[in-house]
Amino acid sequence: MKIKINENGPILIEVSEAKIIRGETEETISQKTIALCRCGQSSNKPFCDGAHRKCEFKGELVELEVK
Template identity: 50%
Template sequence: MKITVVANGPLLIDTKGEWSWTGEAGKTTGKDRIALCRCGASGNKPLCDGTHRKIGFTAEGGECELTPG
């Protein structure tokens, strides 16, 4: 599973179609890619809703890979 830390934005989790997110309301979101809020201002936490752009969130980006074991 690849995680991309988007510069000035969310954590993008590339699930490669193997994982999905089911929130409290039972709504399933993005089986291939899930964006988790990193700025703390999303109105739909823990998912990103794009508010980071409105508040001018700034942070460095990067990438990492999670592997079994």
């Protein structure tokens, strides 16, 4: 798994498959990159919906590689 904290944007997590559990519902997704909001302005939390651009969120780039 690779995690990239995008400059001025979301947390990007590269996975082959992920299970999303929200209360009683469960969803399996197979997309390669999941974007999580870190600006707090997304209307689709915990996912990024691009609102960080409108609020001009600032944050530095950080990359993590989990082995």
